Amino acid sequence: MPxxxxxxxxxxxxxxxxxxxxxxxxxxxxxxxxxGRVVAVESGLRxxxxxxxxxxxxxxxxxxxxxxxxxxxxVLGNRDAQSTIRQGVTTEVVGNxxxxxxxxxxxxxxxxxxxxxAYGYDGKVTWRGFAELLDVVHRHGGGTSQNLxxxxxxxxxxxxxxxxxxxxxxxxxxxxxRHLEEAMDAGALGMSSGLEYGSGRDAxxxxxxxxxxxxxxxxxxxxxxxxxxxxxxxxxxxxFLAIAGRNGLRAQLSHLNVRHDTGALPDAWxxxxxxxxxxxxxxxxxxxxxxxxxxxIGLATxxxxxxxxxxxxxxxxxxxxDAEVRARLxxxxxxxxxxxxxxxxxxxxxxxxxATPELEGLSFPQIAERRGQDCWDAFFxxxxxxxxxxxxxxxxxxxxxxxxxxxxxxxxxxxxxxxGFTSRTDGPLAERTRHPLFFTGHTHYIAHHVLQAGTLTxxxxxxxxxxxxxxxxxLHGRGRVQVGAxxxxxxxxLAALAAQDTFAFTGRYAAGVPHVIVNGRLVVHDGQHLGTRxxxxxxxx
Numbered sequence: 001m002p003x004x005x006x007x008x009x010x011x012x013x014x015x016x017x018x019x020x021x022x023x024x025x026x027x028x029x030x031x032x033x034x035x036g037r038v039v040a041v042e043s044g045l046r047x048x049x050x051x052x053x054x055x056x057x058x059x060x061x062x063x064x065x066x067x068x069x070x071x072x073x074x075v076l077g078n079r080d081a082q083s084t085i086r087q088g089v090t091t092e093v094v095g096n097x098x099x100x101x102x103x104x105x106x107x108x109x110x111x112x113x114x115x116x117x118a119y120g121y122d123g124k125v126t127w128r129g130f131a132e133l134l135d136v137v138h139r140h141g142g143g144t145s146q147n148l149x150x151x152x153x154x155x156x157x158x159x160x161x162x163x164x165x166x167x168x169x170x171x172x173x174x175x176x177x178r179h180l181e182e183a184m185d186a187g188a189l190g191m192s193s194g195l196e197y198g199s200g201r202d203a204x205x206x207x208x209x210x211x212x213x214x215x216x217x218x219x220x221x222x223x224x225x226x227x228x229x230x231x232x233x234x235x236x237x238x239x240f241l242a243i244a245g246r247n248g249l250r251a252q253l254s255h256l257n258v259r260h261d262t263g264a265l266p267d268a269w270x271x272x273x274x275x276x277x278x279x280x281x282x283x284x285x286x287x288x289x290x291x292x293x294x295x296x297i298g299l300a301t302x303x304x305x306x307x308x309x310x311x312x313x314x315x316x317x318x319x320x321x322d323a324e325v326r327a328r329l330x331x332x333x334x335x336x337x338x339x340x341x342x343x344x345x346x347x348x349x350x351x352x353x354x355a356t357p358e359l360e361g362l363s364f365p366q367i368a369e370r371r372g373q374d375c376w377d378a379f380f381x382x383x384x385x386x387x388x389x390x391x392x393x394x395x396x397x398x399x400x401x402x403x404x405x406x407x408x409x410x411x412x413x414x415x416x417x418x419x420g421f422t423s424r425t426d427g428p429l430a431e432r433t434r435h436p437l438f439f440t441g442h443t444h445y446i447a448h449h450v451l452q453a454g455t456l457t458x459x460x461x462x463x464x465x466x467x468x469x470x471x472x473x474x475l476h477g478r479g480r481v482q483v484g485a486x487x488x489x490x491x492x493x494l495a496a497l498a499a500q501d502t503f504a505f506t507g508r509y510a511a512g513v514p515h516v517i518v519n520g521r522l523v524v525h526d527g528q529h530l531g532t533r534x535x536x537x538x539x540x541x
Contacts, residue, residue: 016055021062021466036520063090063488065469068417077120082424087442088490095151097225098194102133103160131186144535152183154193187539190221197302223252230262256288262338290408300393302336313390320384345375352394355385444502451498491515
């Protein structure tokens with residue numbers, strides 16, 4: 001008997017409307033995939049296929065690429081990327097805001113293990129260097145469902161170099177650069193910084209410029225959660241542009257937005273965006289990104305002053321025993337989410353608190369009422385209970401006005417990100433992500449901003465969440481439905497998405513994305529995760 005002939009292609013998506021990521025109008029076409037690549041995009045395709053999937057009345061798009069994700073925090077506890085892959089997200093750019101769990105000093109191992117356990121990881125922290133962490137994520141333990149491209153965090157570099165306080169000397173900068181070079185040699189995209197919290201906020205402009213100089217040798221990117229997004233927004237933007245400009249770097253300004261009612265001048269955001277546009281005109285490769293909701297996550301320690309945190313979280317927890325320290329703090333926490341100093345605690349929910357999980361999901365007025373306290377003492381008690389894990393305490397805040405969110409999303413210099421992390425509906429992650437940001441943040445762009453509010457056209461929203469991001473981070477061959485591209489694809493049911501309230505938290509995975517393909521392999525089929533881990537590590541090109 002003759003051997004069976006292999007089909008011409010692995011599978012075909014039949015009869016869908018293709019929005020190819022380029023921004024051009026949708027067209028009806030079949031999409032054929034073979035050996036992980038798109039091999040045809042044409043109507044009436046007759047190739048013999050191993051599998052034929054009828055997507056008539058549905059929309060085929062490139063898999064979404066999140067330009068600003070923190071899924072490196074949760075990937076070890078959620079390798080199947082349940083909440084994001086089910087939204088059609090096939091690639092996430094991680095390691096943002098300066099916070100990565102590598103490189104690690106010996107003193108950083110226990111805090112990293114405790115923090116990662118809050119995201120569902122119950123294994124050992126065996127790595128120290130950045131390349132070792134990549135091995136754990138991508139080469140051991142079963143892989144991932146989604147592709148990941150990584151930044152290394154400046155705060156992690158600082159902590160690994162065992163620096164405290166301001167004014168890193170030449171030796172400290174050399175140690176940070178050594179760790180940075182190791183990460184870049186392992187394929188990191190570049191360095192991210194987070195300058196509103198942790199030891200990152202102790203870094204001077206000169207320190208950041210000195211460390212970032214090493215990126216130029218790799219054509220690396222400098223991404224930054226800048227130092228201020230309220231009264232001193234423009235100073236913070238100028239600092240970001242100076243660090244990138246002095247080193248001739250590509251630059252990404254993370255979630256460039258202004259928190260509502262925190263002291264920013266009325267036109268500060270427009271002037272900030274204007275400065276980015278002017279730098280682009282002058283030749284700097286700089287872009288920004290935005291988030292989909294008026295809500296966002298934040299680190300609780302961002303509200304605390306440096307004098308409390310200078311000797312580490314354990315010492316800070318002991319200081320919080322002192323009533324005089326607490327009294328002083330009430331007048332000296334006017335930073336980061338400054339609206340709490342106006343008494344607007346109702347805008348803040350406790351999202352992640354390993355030491356007091358029974359309070360997670362409650363607003364601070366609710367916590368205060370439950371404990372018979374005011375909101376400040378409730379806040380201090382949560383941080384004190386966390387002790388050495390204080391940096392793991394996360395908040396969810398109502399930060400922006402809907403009008404501001406829509407304006408930033410529509411701006412041509414902004415990619416579309418979520419600033420969350422992939423979650424799941426069971427285990428520790430489920431308890432700590434009770435907000436639609438984690439489950440429908442990506443589909444919200446389509447369901448709300450395209451189909452309901454009309455903030456963007458479908459073609460433009462898809463472009464800003466796919467090819468624009470792929471081009472920004474040099475993820476070659478991704479972000480488009482075209483012949484030769486990697487077959488990262490998502491199939492959208494626009495009618496189902498249009499009918500959804502993606503502002504509501506349901507506790508379920510997103511609906512409206514029946515099929516998701518990563519590197520030519522079905523990961524989600526008919527709305528069900530198949531357990532496929534087809535993701536790849538995407539090193540810097």
